[in-house]
Amino acid sequence: MKHIAAILLFFFAFLSVNAQIIKPVKWSGTVDKISDTEYNLVYKATIDDHWHLYSQTLPEGGAIPTEFFYQDEALSNDFELIGKASESESITKFDKVFQMELSYFDNSATFTQKIKLKNPNVSQIEAEISFQACDDTKCIFESEIVTFKLKQEKKNKIFDPVQWTSSVKKLNDTDYQLVYTATLEDKWHIYSQNNTEPMGPIPTEITFKDNDNKDYQLIGELEESKTVTKYENAFAMDVTYFDDKAVFTQKIKVLNPALKKIEAEVFYQACDDEKCLAPTTFEFVNNLDGTEAAIETLNIDATDLEKSKALNLGVTGWDKYEKEEVKEKTNFGIFILGFIGGLIALLTPCVFPMIPLTVSFFTKGAENTQKGLANAIIYGLFILVIYVLLSLPFHFLDSLNPEILNTISTNVILNIIFFLILAFFAFSFFGFYEITLPASWGNKMDETSSRVGGIIGIFFMALTLAIVSFSCTGPILGSLLAGSLTSDGGAMQLTAGMSGFGLALALPFTLFAMFPKWLNSLPKSGGWLNSVKVVLGFLELGMAFKFLSNADLVKHWGLLKREVFIGIWIIIGIGLLLYLLGKIKFPHDSPLKKLSFSRISFAVLVGAFVVYLIPGLTNTKYANLKLLSGFPPPLPYSIYEKDSDCPLGLNCYKDIDEGITAAKAENKPIMLDFTGWACVNCRKMEEQVWSQDKIYELLKDKYIIVSLYVDDRKELPEDQQFKFVKANGKLKNIKTIGDKWATLQTLNFQNNSQPFYVLVNEKMELLNHTTAYTPNADEYLKWLEIGLENFKN
Incomplete structure (x- = not known):
């Protein structure tokens, strides 16, 4: 089972809705040269109205800070960072979303990172920005790549602010469109072909070389992209120029079918606010290859194009076989697992004592029996609805990018974080400390339910239950639904699991309200509830190592080879066995006077499981533990030398x-x-x-x-x-x-x-x-x- 911790759902579910649909922050990057070896990388963020982008420095437990990452190889060989990135002035206020004071930016933000070059031949630097942005109702978490082109000046002060590319697009059997694109560095311009004033800037010209053989003819005039017209002091007149990019297009009709290429000459002048460069002339040779021309407009080089084409295997024979529609795995299995998890959660100290209290409230506090029963049923339905709602954001992720759930499930950093979280929860179950959501959340929900009353009040009562029981329900839900967020399981399985879990939690409140006499048959709360928590702690700890194993497998660290993983499970199983037999105790355990039948029975099952695991440590045919397929690392990932890693x-x-x-x-x-x-x-x-x-x-x-x-x-x-x-x-x-x-x-x-x-x-x-x-x-x-x-x- 793949472990994707549902714990995160509680923290981010409502914050992640539509995260992949909206783009409230637009990034750009510029470079300021300080010396021959030192530069400032300037990140500029434009932020939509009502949205906040957060500072690099934030308190723990709040929003995710803005961070900048660079390739390790580049940091080692090409450049080094000088200090931490500085940032423009931020606003520090109480944030409604995170209920704490946070520093953030409105409208725009600028971050500046000073670097020193180690390699003088570096022409560009690529950086990844990781950031979170929120408005008053939702948050998004994204990353974006920004490429900085270093404006390095050669010692002889030769500037090269304009980069030209060209492409060809085939329109029909005889007509083609030639496209010439100039990409301009910041603050540099080239000028429109329509500038005709003798004392003004030199206009851009594209002329097609002598066509004596009449192999082709031009169709219409040379067209140009959008321009800017402004008064320029250098020329003391209005001039028309291109900013950032200029695109020229010319349609032609080929008259000679044997024609393979078109030659054109480009003549232009580039200026910035201080100076103009000498006019430049060069030639373009365009091959009349429609496929290649269409791809070249995406600005990828020939090598990338060739490798992209190589991924297309050209598979044939689809007409002979019905195309396999891989059906989504049945949701019933994960629903049952969720239901079992909900039943287990009912036996924890966070939930079990609340059953008789809540049922008594509905049956005795209502105007009549029918009203109390109806309220209890509504209460149960709301519990189910709350857990189902927590799965909805992942349907947006699944539909926008089918690969994202698989990416999440195999992300190394996330898997390590999940391992630490589950281990942390396991020791909480052992009783070494208590983990709860902020008490203010539960108090606020309880206060709201009392104030509004009616159906809305019952909803907030259900929400209060979900919050105050989190320390017991969160880890169970996380373990049981770990396999749901995969590309082949998807968000529907997550919803099914959540539905099962919510239904199991809701049923007792409804059933005992319908048959209140059943309350007398409930066992009294006591030390056995803590024993259930401790047993769950052992199971949580075992499941946690699956997360670490996922990270180890995809990175090939070799830390948790199959036999090491199984050995850890054997140790955890022996610890659980000793606990069930009363040989070890934890902080909140009651004195164990004698072993009950259920305790002995469960101990026998645990002992049998440990014995079953032992052959997994060997290099024999019995090492294939078929009942556990998918949990331990694969057989080839072994401490023993294998003839094949397949x-x-x-x-x-x-x-x-x-x-x-x-x-x-x-x-x-x-x-x-x-x-x-x-x-x-x-x-x-x-x-x-x-x-x-x-x-x-x-x-x-x-x-x-x-x-x-x-x-x-x-x-x-x-x-x-x-x-x-x-x-x-x-x-x-x-x-x-x-x-x-x-x-x-x-x-x-x-x-x-x-x-x-x-x-x-x-x-x-x-x-x-x-x-x-x-x-x-x-x-x-x-x-x-x-x-x-x-x-x-």
């Missing part, structure tokens, strides 16, 4: 080009295995389905397996990193192995779930329909056999 010791390739080469050499079909290091169902497929004898032999002898890990955070070599052009024209940075394979999967198969399996030959022709998680071994075997038969035919 699942079950099979031969596999981690690069698609290598796999294709092997398939050609061995004349075998290919199985593309889109998987993930932190993918629970991937491990279940490998350890429960692939391990079946017939399937194992088929994969070993008849197929070339290409396992592509979409969550691998290992960075690609620098020469293999590139910018990928999406279908909507936007660019995506391909920096890690996971970026590359996730993009390849989405591009070619319009799917981003894992596991995901594709059978093809070396020519990328489909051999069967694609498939996903298939726990039925017979069904999966048949799918493989059909693919093999189609390959032979």
Whole structure:
């Protein structure tokens, strides 16, 4: 199970609504040169009305401060930071959202970071801005990349403030559009072709070289983009110029089908507020290649273009097989888990004592029995509604970016934070300290419920329950719903789990109101409630290590190899066993006079589980703990030396080009295995389905397996990193192995779930329909056999 802590829901759920829809802060970056080696990187933020951007320095427990990050390699080799970034004057006031004094900016903000160059050849610096912005009702958390182009002056003071690019767009069989774009440095201008005053600036001219052979003809005049007309002191007249960017377009009709290129000459002058450069002339040669021209307008170089094209495998044969629609995993299972979690939460000291008190309030404090029963039912419904509402923000995230939930689940920093949070909650369950949401929240809700009364008052009573019981319900909910925020589970499973949890909490208040005599059968509150908390603490601690394992797997640190992970679980299991037998105690435990039947029974189950784990420490065939597939790290991630780092010791390739080469050499079909290091169902497929004898032999002898890990955070070599052009024209940075394979999967198969399996030959022709998680071994075997038969035919 993937662990995505639902704890964060309580803190950020209402703050994250529409976070990906609105863009209240726009960033830009400029560079001020101080000396030959020192520069100021100036970040400028333009902030929408009613929104705040927060300072770099904030108290803990409030908003997230603005931060700036730079590539470690660049900081080591290219430049160093001088001091901390300074910031413009901020406002310090009481913030309604976070209920504390915070420093923030309205309308605009400027941050300045001084740097010193180590490498004199550095031409640009890339920085990532991490920031939070809030208005009075919601918050967004984003990051943005800003690129600073260093305005380095050569020793001979030669300026180069204008960068030109060109492209070609094919309009039809004979007509083309030539586009010439000038990108200008800050404060520099080039001038419109319509400036005709003899004493004014030199206009920009683009002329097409002699066309003696009449290979093509111009259609219309040269068009230019939007200009600015202002009075300039240097020329003592109104002049028309371009600011930031100038775009010129010319349509042509090709008369000679054999024509391959167009040559044009550009003549222009660049000026800033103090000086003008000598007029410059140069030539453009445009190849009439429509595909390349369309991509060049996105400002990516030829290498990036080539690598982007290489990700398209050109898969064919879709017409032969019904396209597999990977169905969303059933929500019933996660609903049941949530329901069980809610039942467990009822047995904690935070919730259990409130059942008779609340039911008595409704049944005895109402005008009549029917009214009390109706209020209790409404109270239960509101509890359910509150927990369902907490899942809604993730539906926005899921719909806006299908990859974001998988990114969250495999993010290294978040997984480490989740590990620490769950461990922190575990020791709270042990009784070493108490964690609660601010008492003022509960008091405020309770006060509101008393004041408004009626149905609205009942809603605030339910909200009060959710707040005051958080120290017990938060960790349970976080553990049980950890697998919900994945790309293949998605937000619907989170809603299902929340619904189950809320329903379990709500049912007792309704049922005991309907049958008040049942209250007499409830056991009295006592030391057993604390024992339940302690047991849950052990379970929380065990679950916490799954988070740390996720981070370890995707970064390949080697800290929690499979046997180490299982060993930690064995130690935790032994600790729980000793506690159940009364051999160890915790701060709030009552004296244990004798062992109850339930305590002994649970101790036997725990002991049996520990014994089951022990073979997992060995290097034998019994190390495959099939009942726990997906929880421990995969079998190849072991302290023992393995013949293969592929699942079950099979031969596999981690690069698609290598796999294709092997398939050609061995004349075998290919199985593309889109998987993930932190993918629970991937491990279940490998350890429960692939391990079946017939399937194992088929994969070993008849197929070339290409396992592509979409969550691998290992960075690609620098020469293999590139910018990928999406279908909507936007660019995506391909920096890690996971970026590359996730993009390849989405591009070619319009799917981003894992596991995901594709059978093809070396020519990328489909051999069967694609498939996903298939726990039925017979069904999966048949799918493989059909693919093999189609390959032979």
